[in-house]
Amino acid sequence: xxxxxxxxxxxxxxxxxxxxxxVNGEEQEFTSGSIDRAIVLLSIPMILEMMMESLFAxxxxxxxxxxxxxxxxxxxVTETVLTLIYSIAIGLSAAATATVSRRIGEGDREAAARxxxxxxxxxxxxxxxxxxxxxxxxxxxxxxxxKDPGVAEHGASFTRLLLTANLPILxxxxxxxxxxxxGDAATAMRALxxxxxxxxxxxPLFIFGWGPFPELGVLGSGVATTIGRSAGVAYQLWQLxxxxxxxxxxxxxxxxxxxxxxxxxxxxxxxTGQYLIGSCSWIFMIYIxxxxxxxxxxxxxxxxxxxxxxxLPAWGMANAAATLVGQNLGAGHPERAxxxxxxAGYFNMIFLAIIGTIYLFASPLxxxxxxxxxEAIHAGSLALRIMAAGYVFYGYGMILSQAINGAxxxxxxxxxxxxxxxxxxxxxxxxxxxxxxxxxxxxxxxIVVAETVLAILSMWVFRRGKWKLAxx
Numbered sequence: 001x002x003x004x005x006x007x008x009x010x011x012x013x014x015x016x017x018x019x020x021x022x023v024n025g026e027e028q029e030f031t032s033g034s035i036d037r038a039i040v041l042l043s044i045p046m047i048l049e050m051m052m053e054s055l056f057a058x059x060x061x062x063x064x065x066x067x068x069x070x071x072x073x074x075x076x077v078t079e080t081v082l083t084l085i086y087s088i089a090i091g092l093s094a095a096a097t098a099t100v101s102r103r104i105g106e107g108d109r110e111a112a113a114r115x116x117x118x119x120x121x122x123x124x125x126x127x128x129x130x131x132x133x134x135x136x137x138x139x140x141x142x143x144x145x146x147k148d149p150g151v152a153e154h155g156a157s158f159t160r161l162l163l164t165a166n167l168p169i170l171x172x173x174x175x176x177x178x179x180x181x182x183g184d185a186a187t188a189m190r191a192l193x194x195x196x197x198x199x200x201x202x203x204p205l206f207i208f209g210w211g212p213f214p215e216l217g218v219l220g221s222g223v224a225t226t227i228g229r230s231a232g233v234a235y236q237l238w239q240l241x242x243x244x245x246x247x248x249x250x251x252x253x254x255x256x257x258x259x260x261x262x263x264x265x266x267x268x269x270x271x272t273g274q275y276l277i278g279s280c281s282w283i284f285m286i287y288i289x290x291x292x293x294x295x296x297x298x299x300x301x302x303x304x305x306x307x308x309x310x311x312l313p314a315w316g317m318a319n320a321a322a323t324l325v326g327q328n329l330g331a332g333h334p335e336r337a338x339x340x341x342x343x344a345g346y347f348n349m350i351f352l353a354i355i356g357t358i359y360l361f362a363s364p365l366x367x368x369x370x371x372x373x374x375e376a377i378h379a380g381s382l383a384l385r386i387m388a389a390g391y392v393f394y395g396y397g398m399i400l401s402q403a404i405n406g407a408x409x410x411x412x413x414x415x416x417x418x419x420x421x422x423x424x425x426x427x428x429x430x431x432x433x434x435x436x437x438x439x440x441x442x443x444x445x446x447i448v449v450a451e452t453v454l455a456i457l458s459m460w461v462f463r464r465g466k467w468k469l470a471x472x
Contacts, residue, residue, distance in 0.1 A: 025186025045185035047316035052192030074155030076301030091272025093177030100181030105330020117253035134163025168229035195232030270410025299379025322406025341403035349395030356391030397455030408472030425450030
């Protein structure tokens with residue numbers, strides 16, 4: 001009797017199979033089995049999700065760059081202010097991920113759904129609080145952030161729209177926090193695919209007035225982005241209410257549950273605090289660069305968007321680490337949770353080292369995609385080259401910090417961020433850029449120093465292990 005030989009998979013065949021499994025979201029159990037496999041299956045859709053999130057900024061910069069540096073500076077200043085909203089959304093998203101992942105690890109899907117619904121209630125309330133001052137003071141915000149009067153005159157409507165219609169921004173982040181906590185990273189990724197596809201199509205139509213669409217200029221970018229994000233949120237809600245593969249929401253879950261609300265606010269406040277601290281430092285950076293002129297500000301804006309494009313995929317791996325830590329702590333496997341974070345940090349370090357090397361040698365090529373103004377190209381290239389020097393440290397720092405958040409201990413990373421950004425980065429930037437007159441170079445060096453110290457402190461805190469005792 002002859003037997004048919006079993007053909008072994010090649011490296012590329014095995015890689016393609018794992019990629020399909022990750023994108024399709026076929027595996028939802030991450031508290032047992034291979035840690036490397038769990039990291040890969042969670043990281044791939046989360047990396048693609050973060051790349052899609054960063055693509056919003058890159059697409060907007062590409063099309064708005066065709067209008068002029070004044071328009072780019074308007075978008076840059078507005079995005080800098082919007083980081084405050086992103087901070088709230090990301091912080092509460094971290095709370096949702098930590099809470100939902102812990103409940104999933106414990107096997108209590110009903111409690112996970114209740115936590116998700118309470119997160120949406122918080123988003124609705126915060127949206128109103130942000131929208132009112134955003135509508136009233138959009139012009140004043142631009143005038144404060146840039147000394148060029150043209151930025152405020154031409155960009156107020158763009159800023160007013162994005163600050164007022166902030167609910168899609170909040171929900172897109174916070175609902176994806178629910179999916180990430182549940183281990184359903186593929187659904188979170190698809191929401192960003194839909195949002196970006198709509199934005200990419202609508203952006204040039206509304207900016208340049210192609211066909212029957214009105215020519216709105218920089219405002220058109222805001223309209224396209226808002227519609228795109230809203231489409232992504234609609235898909236998320238459909239998945240949560242109608243499909244519910246892991247977490248399925250019911251209207252009964254939206255009855256205020258003050259114990260769950262209090263827990264989310266407590267964990268979310270720490271997460272929001274650490275991102276607000278970082279965001280305020282970025283606002284301070286762009287304020288200093290605004291004194292150098294709109295071309296420097298525009299070059300820095302383009303460089304930051306490129307950095308976001310490369311760092312947000314790394315944040316995708318960091319979010320995977322947070323999910324693994326939360327679910328494994330819930331399942332009673334703290335040592336597996338710790339090992340998962342260290343392995344994710346190692347993979348992230350390798351990835352960012354490659355990206356940093358590319359930026360070091362080819363930064364002008366990337367900046368020229370968005371602008372042909374020599375001063376802006378010089379400023380953007382300088383920013384990329386200097387800040388990319390710290391990419392290896394960023395790799396471990398962001399993973400371990402997010403892993404601590406995933407455990408529910410958001411207070412410790414907040415303290416680390418406060419020390420590194422407010423006590424170190426901001427004073428150092430002022431000292432080097434203005435006092436010693438190093439200009440933009442001083443700003444970029446201060447960023448590298450602060451991020452490197454943050455990585456070292458995060459390693460030290462994570463190794464101590466107190467995060468394993470956090471309660472959510």
